[in-house]
Amino acid sequence: MKILDWYILKRYLGTFVTLLLLFIPIGITVNLAEKIDKILANDVPFIEVAEYYLNFTIYFANLLFPLFLFLSVIWFTSKLANNTEIIAFLSSGVSFYRFLRPYLIGATIVCLLALIMGMYLAPSASKGFNEFKYTYLKSGGDNQQETKNVYRQINEDEVIYATNFNPSRQSALNFTLEHFKDNVLEYKISASRLQYNKEDTTYTLTNFNKRLVGARGDSLIHYRKLDTILPFEFDELTPNSYVAETLNFNELNKFIEDEKRRGSGNLNRYLVVAYKRWSTPVSAYILTIIAVAVSAMKRRGGMGINLAIGIAVAFSFVFLDKVLGTIAEQSDFSPLVAVWFPNVSFGILAIYLLYNAKR
Incomplete structure (x- = not known):
């Protein structure tokens, strides 16, 4: 030089x-x-x-x-x-x-x-x-997460929806879970309120309704309150909006692919x-x-x-x-x-x- x-x-x-x-x-x-x-x-x-x-x-x-x-x-x-x-x-x-x-x-x-x-x-x-x-x-009122009209595809067969999502209380209102098989709806779960129980990783659903879709007609199951296990982690539903900034190159690419699948x-x-x-x-x-x-x-x-x-x-x-x-x-x-x-x-x-x- x-x-x-x-x-x-x-x-x-x-x-x-x-x-x-x-x-x-x-x-x-x-x-x-x-x-x-x-x-x-x-x-x-x-x-x-x-x-x-x-x-x-x-x-x-x-x-x-x-x-x-x-x-x-x-x-x-x-x-x-x-x-x-x-x-x-x-x-x-x-x-x-x-x-x-x-x-x-x-x-x-x-x-x-x-x-x-x-x-x-x-x-x-x-x-x-x-x-x-x-x-x-x-x-305390500030958050960096979605709180309104949260929609997620949690796996290949199931999607969830909630109108109001509270990360601090780990609860959601007007919760819906739809289960599909070969793109055909098999059953639908709905509840007026969803509460995550961190101690045993279960969920409490208030006004629980499960509609089973059948060829000869639908059947309905109802409980005023039900504790059950659901196929997702509550904290993963709405990650912080700044989470992408905290991921390295490989982690960010995988995260974006997951969020595309979930409909973020x-x-x-x-x-x-x-x-x-x-x-x-x-x-x-x-x-x-x-x-x-x-x-x-x-x-x-x-x-x-x-x-x-x-x-x-x-x-x-x-x-x-x-x-x-x-x-x-x-x-x-x-x-x-x-x-x-x-x-x-x-x-x-x-x-x-x-x-x-x-x-």
């Missing part, structure tokens, strides 16, 4: 790491100032608080690394331009694409690290971060998480090219103009990414399109800016 490559690559990685080390303590301080009252009120052990902020660091570094990377490239490339170092490089016969090579090498390193972190390290941190938040920092209402939310684990590292390349194209030119306003343009572009990318992700989670909009559209649109912008910067 040439001297030029080492020089730019060290600045690329060094500035990125420095920016992370500067902003993460600020984020921890702001978060601690906001949450300190609830932490003290709940008498949270110090070791749990320390683990929470370790997970907080990993979680938000993984979440915001494209923004930090973009700003760091804008910063040090603008300094190179203001010191006329870029002019010296290009005047020596180095083409603009050759000048861009160490940036792409640095983006590859960051991309691989982000991919490994997003697939395996960040999910573990997300689990600790969210569990702490919903244990100590959220009010949160499936788009889980798919957005899965697609972002691939799209976020790719954004390192796109934002690097945009940052170099914007800041490689020496401007009359100096570094401040480049930073202002860079911040506007970066926050436009983040805004578009968040808005489309939210739309996909809460509607029928394609999660694949929502996740990859920002990369595609800003990739086109990167090509346009790179062409004009080369000229």
Whole structure:
């Protein structure tokens, strides 16, 4: 590798790491100032608080690394331009694409690290971060589970439905279970209330009705209250909406397949998480090219103009990414399109800016 490559690559990685080390303590301080009252009120052990902020660091570094990377490239490339170092490089016969090579090498390193972190390290941190938040920092009424019109296919032959689901009390209202054989309904169980008994893993059904479907007519069995065993675990019916963030690559793929089979209402939310684990590292390349194209030119306003343009572009990318992700989670909009559209649109912008910067 040439001297030029080492020089730019060290600045690329060094500035990125420095920016992370500067902003993460600020984020921890702001978060601690906001949450300190609830932490003290709940008498949270110090070791749990320390683990929470370790997970907080990993979680938000993984979440915001494209923004930090973009700003760091804008910063040090603008300094190179203001010191006329870029002019010296290009005047020596180095083409603009050759000048861009160490940036792409640095983006590859960051991309691989982000991919490994997003697939395996960040999910573990997300689990600790969210569990702490919903244990100590959220009010008792807050939950991250479906509570209305819960529908699940629990196996190949049976589906269940409930109009109201209470995770904290482990109960459900207007419960229905339908059993099929070769796509033909064999019997249907209904109850006005379902209560899970954790001690013996049974269920208490109030106003129990079981309709047996026969070729010559149906028969009905009724009990005012019945304790029985049902073929599902209560906690598995409506997993926390953030559960996808806590699963590594293999676990997430299996979880999504299971949720597809069950007819989960949160499936788009889980798919957005899965697609972002691939799209976020790719954004390192796109934002690097945009940052170099914007800041490689020496401007009359100096570094401040480049930073202002860079911040506007970066926050436009983040805004578009968040808005489309939210739309996909809460509607029928394609999660694949929502996740990859920002990369595609800003990739086109990167090509346009790179062409004009080369000229």
